[in-house]
Amino acid sequence: MKQSRTHFRDNHFLQIALACYAIFWVALAIHPVDRGDWFLENLLVFATASVLLPTYRNFQLSNLSYGLILLFLALHAIGAHYTYAKVPIGFWLRDLLHLQRNHFDRVIHFGFGFLLLYPMYEFLERCAGARKTWAVWLAAVALAALSSFFEILEAIIAQIVRPDLGIAYLGTQGDIWDAQKDMAAAFSGAIIVALWLNLQRSLPDQATSLRRN
């Protein structure tokens, strides 16, 4: 499939978005609440950058996808700075809605599914050759699988680093169903966007078929 390519020099949207993110990231890299935790969380950022930067020339995603990915990484940067369980917005939300815990981590898990579905769909449609409707649902499946895989990975890291702390190490804040709720947040985020994308696609078709009748 031939895709139109834009040289980075001419892609003003991406230049501005990347610059905003870079400033945001550097600002939050100064005096994080826990430097070790900050570094661990930022492994995700380094991994994403090492995949997306070299592939820009030959496998370019749409600006919408890059924007969504940067938005997700920006939200993640906030969580990494404050170690998620201590994010001020989360505390404010907890007191406002009388919640049991700081739910900022759930917001990010939801954002993982919600914001990354479109980039994943674009990637699967172009790279894996999946048909359009299938690509949307397979993108949801891929994000659900990644979310589950992340929970497994987290569990393995926690067992290696602090076997004595158990699930408390992961910022569960006393929730025994933390893994399940995290996954449910990501799943629902992905499903909402997948439904919306498929609905949006089917609507114009229906409109034309109605006109024809």
Place this chain on the structure above:
Amino acid sequence: MSGAALARPGGDFELPCSEEFYKAREGELRSVSQQNKLVAGLTALCAVIWALAAIHPVDRQAWILENLLVVLFGLALWLSHHRLQLSNASYIFIALFLILHIIGAHYTYAKMPFGLWARDFFGLSRNHFDRVAHFGFGFFLAFPVRELLRRFSGIRHGWSFWMAPAVILAVSGLFEIIESIVAEIVAPGKGVDWLGGQGDEWDAQNDMLSALLGSLVMMAAVAVMNRNRTGR
């Protein structure tokens, strides 16, 4: 023989994706009746084992909950059978997984005698039969999942080996979510142990890991067999 109900090549590990492929090779393929014999045989086998396991299960409530899955799964297979015929290998794998689950449901997994024996013999901390079933879920069902993906989604050959485990892991995660919701409704406050966690606080993660490993092992086996047959 109706055009809609075309047989799949029996036990064929090479899974071409298009419906046209099967139509073009209709003459070479096994007859529908031959496959129907296999499906009928597998159905009968599962039914007999199910009926035996339905007599005096260890815990009737748990047995009913576990069998909701079997009923839904069987119903979906039965309703789709006329339009959607899978390969013989897929049907055999599905039947093997169902038998594994039927046995587990009879003993409520945590009290499965073989698992208890393995625990004592190898000095394990818990009855690991549920992990075996989760592994079996990935191992046996990755094959039919990959077959469906190849036939309907248009996904490339190489990608199907990764997307099938992704589907398995996603369904596994969804299952853990549903399980936790059911546990909170039926036995609030009892937490992971009501689900047969047996004191493992990483139960959900270990279950999902088992399913993932199972699906990856099956995909590796299929890839090796494919390479030997077709050289790609």
